[in-house]
Every structure is written in C-alpha cells, then in structure tokens.
Amino acid sequence: MQLEHLCPKTKGKLIFTHLQDKPSYFNKNGLDKDLLLTIALNGEGSQEIIINGMAHEFPSYSIIPLVSAQDYSFEKPERITAWQYSRDFYCNMDSYFEISCFGLLFFGYRGSQFLKLSESDRExxxxxxxxxxxxxxxxxxxxxxxxxxxxxxxxxxxxxxxxEQYLEGKIYEKEKFDLIRQFNILVDQHFKTEHQVSHYAGKLHKTPKNLTRIFNGFNYSSPSQIIQDRIIMEAKRLFTYTSHSVKEIAYELGFRDAGHFSRFFKKATGLKPSDFRKQQ
Known part of the structure; x- marks a missing residue:
C-alpha cells in the first residue's frame, strides 16, 4: 500500500509506503524540487541498496535514513516500509535539535547508517x-x-x-555533537560556493584544527571529506539527470576551471566525468 497526505496549510507532503509492489516515490530523487527525507525499513531478508552509485547490503530488519540529496534504489522495494516527508510537513526547528528536520538522523551522521532492530524494536x-x-x-x-x-x-x-548504535562507548557531549550537525547544515547550504574548511570553521567560531579534533573524537569523517562528499553527491546527480556539460557543472559547483573539477571528480570516484555519465 502507498498512502499520501498533504498538509492543508503548508502543502507539505507525507507518504507512507508498506510492501508496495511498484512504489512511485522510491528509486530516483532526480532534480525534483519536492525532495523528500526518507526513513526506510527493510523486512525479512537482506537486499542490496544503491546509494549515489555505490552498492551496500541492506540487512534484514534494519532501518536507514536517507537525505533528500541522495540518489538511491532498492533491489526489492516490495519488502520495504518507508516514511517519506518534505521539510514543510515536519520541520520543527524550534524543537530539541536531535529530532528536528535538521537533527541527528539526517545531519548528525554521514555515510551509510544502517540501524539494526531488535525483537522488541520490531514490535x-x-x-x-x-x-x-x-x-x-x-x-x-x-x-x-x-x-x-x-x-x-x-x-x-x-x-x-x-x-545507541553509533555513539556506543563514546562520551555524548551535546555541544560538540551539535557542532557537527551545524557544520553539516552549513555545508549543505553553501557547498556550491564554499569549499574550504576554514570558511565553515569561522562560521562556527572554531579553528579548522579544533573542528577536525572534535570530528575525530566521534570517529567521524574529516570536515574536508564531508565537503568533498557533498560536492561529489551533487555532481553525480547533475551528470545523471541533466545534459549539462562538464564545464557547466563545474561552474555550478564553484569550480572556475573544468580541468580542475574533472581531476577532483576522478580522484574521488576513480572515474572521469565522461566515463561516469556513460554508466548511467
């Protein structure tokens, strides 16, 4: 089944999909302006999920949060239960930072965050x-x-x-972890124009060295890696869903020189932009 609700006031959207044979809101996010945050639950049996062109095992009885900028597809979508919503349906910026639209699930972590469900969790x-x-x-x-x-x-x-699963054994310091969340939000907002850690560190009143030390304390990707990953994520979307040239995409992502961008892309992905586009 696939159920939808539109908020009368904000026109925000909520979609609940449960064991649907051909769900219309899965797979590609494309360049649609109405991008959705997703919490996907896999049922019995593991399956493959492709996130931004990379294959991952989606274990049975586990959950993964997916941000709107991620391009993803499920091997067996009919086994998935998913909640998808636009930010204007639920974006409580005034609530405790952990559960806001810009909270820990979508901006407090990076990478593939598979969360295992115990028997009591499943219930x-x-x-x-x-x-x-x-x-x-x-x-x-x-x-x-x-x-x-x-x-x-x-x-x-x-x-x-x-x-419980990603901070196990680590000291949870609210202020430091909130700093990571704020950094991720700033990167998401400005990655097309600002590529240097020093810019974001200045916005957060930290030095790049102090910022890196805090990230290392949580075994987190480095600030520079997060910026690079966000640029590459957007580049892949543009190569997949537009016919823009490498030069046009480079310019849109804040690179003045297409050659510099091509080298940046190949170093991060192992592929030239033209080779990546041929695979799509």
Missing part, C-alpha cells in the same frame, strides 16, 4: 506502522496533527537507535 515499529495506517484512514480536521505526532514518534525511536 514497536510494527505497532507504529498500524497506527499510521489507521490515521491515514481517519479523515478529519486534526488528521495532519495526528500524523505529525506519529512522525515525531518515529523520528524519536529512530534517533534513539542511532545514538
């Missing part, structure tokens, strides 16, 4: 799935509020799993 998520189905079928004036409340519960449950 919680199964119960939550049923509540979503019931609420989608209850059409009244407070339906949006109820769906937002259920979505907030989903985000809280998933965030707790992320903290």
């Amino acid at each position: 919680k998520f199964t119960a939550l799935q049923q509540l979503f189905i019931e609420e989608f079928q209850t059409v009244d004036t407070i339906q949006t509020d109820m769906l937002q409340m259920l979505l907030k519960r989903l985000i809280i449950l998933t965030t707790r799993l992320a903290k």
Whole structure:
C-alpha cells in the first residue's frame, strides 16, 4: 500500500509506503524540487541498496535514513516500509535539535547508517506502522496533527537507535555533537560556493584544527571529506539527470576551471566525468 497526505496549510507532503509492489516515490530523487527525507525499513531478508552509485547490503530488519540529496534504489522495494516527508510537513526547528528536520538522523551522521532492530524494536515499529495506517484512514480536521505526532514518534525511536548504535562507548557531549550537525547544515547550504574548511570553521567560531579534533573524537569523517562528499553527491546527480556539460557543472559547483573539477571528480570516484555519465 502507498498512502499520501498533504498538509492543508503548508502543502507539505507525507507518504507512507508498506510492501508496495511498484512504489512511485522510491528509486530516483532526480532534480525534483519536492525532495523528500526518507526513513526506510527493510523486512525479512537482506537486499542490496544503491546509494549515489555505490552498492551496500541492506540487512534484514534494519532501518536507514536517507537525505533528500541522495540518489538511491532498492533491489526489492516490495519488502520495504518507508516514511517519506518534505521539510514543510515536519520541520520543527524550534524543537530539541536531535529530532528536528535538521537533527541527528539526517545531519548528525554521514555515510551509510544502517540501524539494526531488535525483537522488541520490531514490535514497536510494527505497532507504529498500524497506527499510521489507521490515521491515514481517519479523515478529519486534526488528521495532519495526528500524523505529525506519529512522525515525531518515529523520528524519536529512530534517533534513539542511532545514538545507541553509533555513539556506543563514546562520551555524548551535546555541544560538540551539535557542532557537527551545524557544520553539516552549513555545508549543505553553501557547498556550491564554499569549499574550504576554514570558511565553515569561522562560521562556527572554531579553528579548522579544533573542528577536525572534535570530528575525530566521534570517529567521524574529516570536515574536508564531508565537503568533498557533498560536492561529489551533487555532481553525480547533475551528470545523471541533466545534459549539462562538464564545464557547466563545474561552474555550478564553484569550480572556475573544468580541468580542475574533472581531476577532483576522478580522484574521488576513480572515474572521469565522461566515463561516469556513460554508466548511467
């Protein structure tokens, strides 16, 4: 089944997909302006998920959060339960930073974040799935509020799993971890024009050296690697979904010289831009 709800006030969108044979909101994000944040749950049996051109094993009974800029596809989408929503459906910037739209799930981590579900976790998520189905079928004036409340519960449950599994054995320092989140948000907003760590460090009132030390303390990718990954992610989307030339894409991503951009892309991906485009 695939259920959709549109918020009457903001026109924000929420889609709940459960074991749908051919889900229309999966696979490619493309360049659609209505990009969706996704929390995807895989059922029984592992499968392959392709994220930004790279294959990963999606273990059985596990969850992965996917940001709107990521291009992804599932080997067996009919086994997936997914919650997808636009930021204007649920983007509570005033709430505690961990569960906002710019919270830990989507901006506190980088890379492929697969979260394992224990037996008790599965029961919680199964119960939550049923509540979503019931609420989608209850059409009244407070339906949006109820769906937002259920979505907030989903985000809280998933965030707790992320903290337990990715911060295990580490000292959780709210201020330092929030600094990582703020850095990721700034990179997402300015990566096309600002490529240097020093720019973002200055915005956060830190030196590049101090910023790197904080990231290392969480076994996190370096600040420079995060900037590079975001540029490459966008470059791949542009090569896949537009016919823009290498020069045009280089310029859009803040490179004055197409040759410099091509070398940057090949060093990061192992492929020339032209070879990458041929594979799409």
